Amino acid sequence: MSLPMTYQPMVPFKSTTPNGKLYLKGELKNDQKEGTWEFYYDNGQLQAVEKYSGGSPVGVWKYYGEDGSLVKRVDKLIEGSDQCVFSSDGAAFC
Numbered sequence: 137m138s139l140p141m142t143y144q145p146m147v148p149f150k151s152t153t154p155n156g157k158l159y160l161k162g163e164l165k166n167d168q169k170e171g172t173w174e175f176y177y178d179n180g181q182l183q184a185v186e187k188y189s190g191g192s193p194v195g196v197w198k199y200y201g202e203d204g205s206l207v208k209r210v211d212k213l214i215e216g217s218d219q220c221v222f223s224s225d226g227a228a229f230c
Contacts, residue, residue: 145165147165157180165190169188
């Protein structure tokens with residue numbers, strides 16, 4: 137006998153700084169990061185965009201300076217490792 141699959145809705149997640157400004161926003165599914173997560177500087181400028189599927193990092197991640205310029209772009213995350221590959225300079229960052 138198989139049990140029916142239960143629908144797990146996406147749950148919005150937000151975190152603010154001590155002064156009440158948005159620090160990060162994303163969504164959780166089954167208590168794991170899912171979809172796009174965005175991090176912000178105190179000045180409201182986008183700091184980073186990360187993507188997840190089932191709590192695991194996926195896709196291209198981007199990191200920005202406080203002036204909005206692209207600082208780093210992570211094209212490949214090596215799961216289970218503290219290394220990744222950058223398209224910009226090839227240096228390890230994660």
